[in-house]
Amino acid sequence: MEDIFLTRMSWTNVGGLGGMTLTLQSIGVPEVRVYGPPNAEDFYQALKDFTYFPKIKVRVKPYHLSPMSDDVMTVWQVPIRAPDTSSHGGGLSPRAGSRSPDHDLSPKAGSSRSPSQSPVVRRSSCDVSDIDSESDDSSRSSSPRNSPKSKRRKTSQRDESLVISYICKLKPKKGRFLTEKALMDGIKPGVWVGELKKGNQATLPDGRVIDPTPYVEPDTPGPVFIVVECPGEDFIEPVTTNSQIAKYQEDGDEELPAIVVHFTPAGVAKDTRYQDWITRFGPNTEHLFLNEDTQTTSHEGTASLQACLNIIQPTVFPLLADNAIKPGSLPPLPHKHVRGECLLTYWLFHRDHPLQWDRSSIPLLDNEEAVKGAFALPGFEDSLKEMKETIATAFASDTAASPSYPEVVFFGTGSSIPSKRRNVTGILVQLSESESLLLDGGEGTFGQMYRHYGADVDRVLANIKCVFISHIHADHHLGLMKIFQERRRALQTLGEPQQPMYLIAPLPFMSWINHYRLNCENIGMDNKDFILLLSKDLSVFSNEEQNQEFNSLKKNLGFKQLQVVPVLHVCCSVCSSRLYQSSMSVVVSSVAPGCISPPCLLFCL
Structure with a gap:
């Protein structure tokens, strides 16, 4: 993969x-080209x-550049704009009393703070020149304002009114060389055959000059496919009236596409304007819809393993939710309209081959079959019986009343790289029936949450009152943007304010989330969905308002005391000690390689 x-x-x-x-860097891909919005x-x-991207070159190619073309296909980028409804406010800062994320916190001359006490924000050691942005301005690379240093400090506003569609045309398939006819005419195998296959004249050893036309079938034109995103009703008019895409409809002068891929919400796709636009592609064009109705399911191997663990202890190991959309639960789509499914494949052959859907790789969960396989193992049934007796005896001898809360749910305990069976860090601590705390959220945390809770995931999201981020490493927070978005959606779905x-969070995370909010999209920050507190400020409070926010946090979550403690792992790494209003102690520890004191969380309940 070299193009995104x-x-x-x-x-x-x-x-x-x-x-x-x-991932591309780790497998040795030297360069990747990213097409789309300039941001x-x-x-x-x-x-x-x-x-860190020290071994891969990233080239950003904005939509206004010429088409991308290689040996496989040509791709045209089609910019489409809706009325701009985005707000362009100032930078996001923590609540009053905290410094701005970009504020210089290094020691000043005359400061009594020692270097070891100064929370300096370190940048990546990877030179920013490894990321290039190309434009039609040939003088860009030599302009002082576009030097690596100035590029790093450049700030542009987000543009939520822009989407990019793609028109893709495969290169023609070379015609087949008619070997039998060539042999009948005395053209024996040799280097001249290669020239004829390329469509060039060839001179035989006997001096004859051969024209390739009688011996090579005509090229087969490559099919066209189009990728369209229409994220909301504001985009329906710009998408359906786009003149460049209209060329590939029945009234246009270009070839009709074999398939159109729609990144379009179900509600928008049902709009009569959008449906009328779809019909103009003709009756033979396939339409694939990827939206909230897309069928998903758990990883087959993970679900099978969980099913086997469930027969040992169903409370600790509940069956994973089967979130695949059941047949008949959604209205049927018109002919040639297909809903996306996990691992559904469309083979885009050339015109001399049938275009077809392939559902052979779609995972199907069969918990009964998985358990049956476990019981087929030698000695499994006897071991299972012994284990259940041991568990029953342990519970019978425990006379202490076990409270329902706190409950700790591990969405991931891996480190650095996600795997099929062990996701990166994400821990949910349920404090009560209506309150919970999320400790870190690496990539895929929401997916893990969805697999675990299924249809109840909205209530779980709505109950999250606080998110604690231990440090800036990607495996501890790259999944949080999705959690933020889904929590906002869940509250709307539940009809709650x-x-x-x-x-x-530590200071570098505030800088990252502020940068994303300014340059990409609003994730709730503009709507005051978050109360932001810097980790370092939870031990020393500089003013009454900051202290008020902290006291409000403790009161809402039932803590008597909360203290953030720095640890030696990465700049601005922290663990936190929390004191609850009861007498039970719970310790949550995340072991990180190279960390002298692993980030940990202590609850005294």
Whole structure:
């Protein structure tokens, strides 16, 4: 994979870009080209606060450049704009009393603070020149304002009115060489055959000059496919009236597409204007819809393992929710309209092959079959019986009343790199029936939450009152943007007001989230959905308002005391000690390689 195409700067679209780039780097891809909105460059620059791309070159190619073309296909970028409804406010800062995320906190001359006490924000050691943005301005690279240093400090405003569609045309398939006819005419195998296959004249050893036309079938034109995103009703008119896409409809002068991929919400896709626009592609064009109706399911291997653990202790190991959309639960789509499914494949063959859907790789969960396989193992049934007796005896001898809360749910205990069976860090501490605390949230945390809770995930999201981020490493926070978005959606779905959520984080995270909010999209910050507290400020309070926010946090979560403690792992790493209003102690510890004192969380309940 060397080319990545973005339709817009939304976390739904770009949230996996950092992890994808790291993966490409780890497998030795030397360069990746990113096409789409110009702000992709700003996104990559912000990622460098906590990720490293020393071995891969990232080139951002904005939509106004010429088409991308290689040996496989040609891709045209089609910018589409809706009325601009985004707000362009100032930078996001923590609540009054905290310094701005970009404030210089290094020791000043005459300061009594020692260097070891100074919370200096360190930048990535990877040179920003590894990320290039190309434009039609040939003088850009030599302009002083575009030097690496100035590029890093450049601030542009987000543009939520822009989406990019893509028109893609495969290169023609070369015609087949008619070997039998050539042999009949005395053309024996040799280097001249290669020239004929290329469509060139060839001179045989006997001096004959052969024209390729009688011996090579005509080229087969490559099919066209189109990718369209229409994220809201404001975009329906600009999308359906776009003149460049209209060329590939029945009244246009270009070839009709084989398939159109729609990144379009179900409500927008049902709009009569959008449906009328779809019909203009003709009756033979396939339409694939990727939206909230897309069928999803758990990873087959993970679900099978969980099913086996469930028969040992169903309370500790509940069955994963099967979130696949059941047949008949959604209205049928018109002919040639297909809903996306996990691992559904569309084979885009050339015109001399049938275009077809392939559902052979779609995972199907069968818990009964998984358990049956476990019982087939030698000695499993006897071991299971012994284990259940041991558990029953342990519970029978425990006369102490076990409270329902706190409950600790591990969404991920891995480190650095997600795997199929062990996600990166994410821990939910349920303090009561209606309150919970999320400790870190690496990439994929919401997916883990959805697999665990299924249809109840909205209530779980709404109950999160505070998010605590231990440090800036990507495996501890790259999944939080999705959590923020889904929590806002969940509250709307449940008909509940948008209650502010406490966000406790180190200084570099505030800088990252502020940069994303300014250059990509609003994730709730503009609407006061968050009460932001810097980790370092929770031990020393400089004014009454900051102290008031902290006291409000303790009161809402039932803590008598909360203290953030720095640890030796990475700059601005912290653990926190919390004292609850009861007498039970719970310790949550996340072991990190190279950390002398692993970040930990102590609850005294």
